[in-house]
Amino acid sequence: MSGALSLDDKLRAFVGQASGPPTKGRHPVNEPMITHWVEAMGDHNPVYVDAEAAEAAGFKGIIAPPTMLQAWIMRGLRASLVSDAARDAGAATADAPSDQVMALLEEAGFTSVVATNCDQHYERPLVLGDLLEVSSVIDSISGEKQTGLGIGHFITNRLEYRDQRGELVATMRFRILKFKPGTGTAAPAAVAATEDPAPRPLRPRPAITQDNSFFFEGARQHKLLIQRCSNCGTLRHPPRPSCAVCRSFAWDTLEASGKGTIFSFVVNHYPQVPAFDYPLVVALVELQEGTRLVANVSGIIRETAAIGMAVEAGFEDFDDELSLPVFHPADETRTD
Amino acid sequence: MTGTTHSYLGKTAIAGIGATEFSKESGRSELRLAAEAVDLALRDAGIEPSEVDGMVTFSSDTNPEIEIARSLGIGELTFFSRIHYGGGAGCGTIQQAALAIDAGVADVVVCYRAFNERSGNRFGAGVQGRPPVPNAETANFAWYAPQGLLTPAQWVAMAAQRYLHLTGATSEDLGRVAVADRRHAATNPKAWFYEQPITLEDHQASRWIVEPLHLLDCCQETDGGQALVVTSLDRARDLPSTPVVIRAAAQGAGPGQEMMTSYYYDDLTVLGEMEAVARQLWQTSGLTPADIQTAVIYDHFTPYVLYQLEELGFCAKGEAKDFIRDGNIELGGGLPINTHGGQLGEAYLHGMNGIAEGVRQVRGESYNQVPDVEHVLVTSGTGVPTSGLILGVDH
Numbered sequence: 001m002s003g004a005l006s007l008d009d010k011l012r013a014f015v016g017q018a019s020g021p022p023t024k025g026r027h028p029v030n031e032p033m034i035t036h037w038v039e040a041m042g043d044h045n046p047v048y049v050d051a052e053a054a055e056a057a058g059f060k061g062i063i064a065p066p067t068m069l070q071a072w073i074m075r076g077l078r079a080s081l082v083s084d085a086a087r088d089a090g091a092a093t094a095d096a097p098s099d100q101v102m103a104l105l106e107e108a109g110f111t112s113v114v115a116t117n118c119d120q121h122y123e124r125p126l127v128l129g130d131l132l133e134v135s136s137v138i139d140s141i142s143g144e145k146q147t148g149l150g151i152g153h154f155i156t157n158r159l160e161y162r163d164q165r166g167e168l169v170a171t172m173r174f175r176i177l178k179f180k181p182g183t184g185t186a187a188p189a190a191v192a193a194t195e196d197p198a199p200r201p202l203r204p205r206p207a208i209t210q211d212n213s214f215f216f217e218g219a220r221q222h223k224l225l226i227q228r229c230s231n232c233g234t235l236r237h238p239p240r241p242s243c244a245v246c247r248s249f250a251w252d253t254l255e256a257s258g259k260g261t262i263f264s265f266v267v268n269h270y271p272q273v274p275a276f277d278y279p280l281v282v283a284l285v286e287l288q289e290g291t292r293l294v295a296n297v298s299g300i301i302r303e304t305a306a307i308g309m310a311v312e313a314g315f316e317d318f319d320d321e322l323s324l325p326v327f328h329p330a331d332e333t334r335t336d
Numbered sequence: 337m338t339g340t341t342h343s344y345l346g347k348t349a350i351a352g353i354g355a356t357e358f359s360k361e362s363g364r365s366e367l368r369l370a371a372e373a374v375d376l377a378l379r380d381a382g383i384e385p386s387e388v389d390g391m392v393t394f395s396s397d398t399n400p401e402i403e404i405a406r407s408l409g410i411g412e413l414t415f416f417s418r419i420h421y422g423g424g425a426g427c428g429t430i431q432q433a434a435l436a437i438d439a440g441v442a443d444v445v446v447c448y449r450a451f452n453e454r455s456g457n458r459f460g461a462g463v464q465g466r467p468p469v470p471n472a473e474t475a476n477f478a479w480y481a482p483q484g485l486l487t488p489a490q491w492v493a494m495a496a497q498r499y500l501h502l503t504g505a506t507s508e509d510l511g512r513v514a515v516a517d518r519r520h521a522a523t524n525p526k527a528w529f530y531e532q533p534i535t536l537e538d539h540q541a542s543r544w545i546v547e548p549l550h551l552l553d554c555c556q557e558t559d560g561g562q563a564l565v566v567t568s569l570d571r572a573r574d575l576p577s578t579p580v581v582i583r584a585a586a587q588g589a590g591p592g593q594e595m596m597t598s599y600y601y602d603d604l605t606v607l608g609e610m611e612a613v614a615r616q617l618w619q620t621s622g623l624t625p626a627d628i629q630t631a632v633i634y635d636h637f638t639p640y641v642l643y644q645l646e647e648l649g650f651c652a653k654g655e656a657k658d659f660i661r662d663g664n665i666e667l668g669g670g671l672p673i674n675t676h677g678g679q680l681g682e683a684y685l686h687g688m689n690g691i692a693e694g695v696r697q698v699r700g701e702s703y704n705q706v707p708d709v710e711h712v713l714v715t716s717g718t719g720v721p722t723s724g725l726i727l728g729v730d731h
Contacts, residue, residue: 204481204482206488207478268546269546280484324483
């Protein structure tokens, strides 16, 4: 090759080439790996684990979560250790096109790498017994870009996943940024934050007035208090300064039993506020005493939440200032 | 208690309407949007700014009456009034204007609403940020925000879940409202979703915002402005546009009313605020649901469209799902609703654009004109204290 070729020219020559040889999955799509994966991911869709639910949803049996695609091709820890050891021992490096691209960029000082984005397109759900093979092509290599992380080149690989019959089951575009460390525009504080995550933002504060402060003070002492008219005994929530039944302004509180039922509930997905985990179940609980209040419910997920479910109050201290009743299913044995 | 009729009914009219384009980024100030809308409404009415002596808007509007007055050469004002409770205010602004005109306090009253709700302050972003200044309004959110209920969609979803549970209505029934709105928007060139109808499958496939609501159960967000000019019917008859008579107007807050979270009264299948509005609309106008040819039913979120059809008596309690499944709410049905596309399809202008569509239907000027319109019913935002109107043809 001519020494006059620029780095961009050299990189461009690789576009369209196979990144490397095709790779076959080590194991066919199988139930144990699916089970481990959905449990680790917290994905409770029954079509991945329950054949009856899958059939009810129109499948012939359980299917693999689509986003598990890459997992079926991963070579595993041992293979990584073996190839790392071989490289450390000075074994000849493979000259697959993708390795050559990486080597070119390393020589030019682009020594750091980060995966930036990934798009997957599925042709059909994967079912037990499917054995995948993936082939990869270098789809594009960008010119030099200034990014927040540093000056670098984006490299996009296009991967085609085929089954044991050679039929296309999915495609994926996977993009990485190969960049020069220390040349970024991101504020140093932001970089530091990625290494040492900032403490979780606090939950939104309640506005405390003379009418409602008793509830939040009670919650800090892990007591669920209901406002009660001291004249006629009527309970009320949310609190008000006076009784709508007898017009008395005198009131005290009753400590609730904590027993109740789910009167309604929602599962929040969007927007996602950093103080909360999503999907977030929030319920309207009707207490045994007759009043209702909105509260979080632990120990249930969207699939198990139901109107009419019996729940019982516990408490959670979210920070030094904020404690709230958090309900849990009444039949659940709790040790905390 | 309300009387059997209201003195301004049949004596006041909407004489002009005007709106900016509906966009996602207007590129100009909210005040300019308000001024443009008022200017266009006055041109439509054929009334000079100097004749305006009253202005009404929402307490949540950021554009003071006096700023618009100064901008357009409106001189002295003798009546100004603002209505609270967000989107519930809409039809109430027209009622305020009619009351002032009938009482002799003002002759020409402009009602307006303008905002950059998409490119500026987005309501759906939720209640977050600095600790609130404690008062009765902010204390209301103490029962929801720390628990993670932060947005209007989330507040509505809590009631909707219970409604679906008790009535047997399904997410698809909610979707049919969105499909109807988008079908109507598809043939309205002013609508943001012009020529973009959706199917029930699109609705079902759209992502969850807050279960049981999909994305397509939630109205869009809009930058824009809408204004309407109200005057006496006598005056309106001398103006270029066909007068649109105010046949009924009402505000209502229900027993146990809360701001979006009336969770403590009854069983969450009623909208007390709309029950109060509906009763007044029928009682004061002497009309019945059979006298209405088309309606604009406030559609910030699809579930409350079902509740409203029931509260207004267009169908029995719990039967909105059947009414909708029978195709009644689409063009050609028994009660086509939101013929402009609604807030899901045309624009989210806190319902003021819906009143303008009511005016166009009475004038015979809608892009989706319903034949032989005598009366149009229009509602404002529910889940909050609200309002409603019946507009009619001048005979």
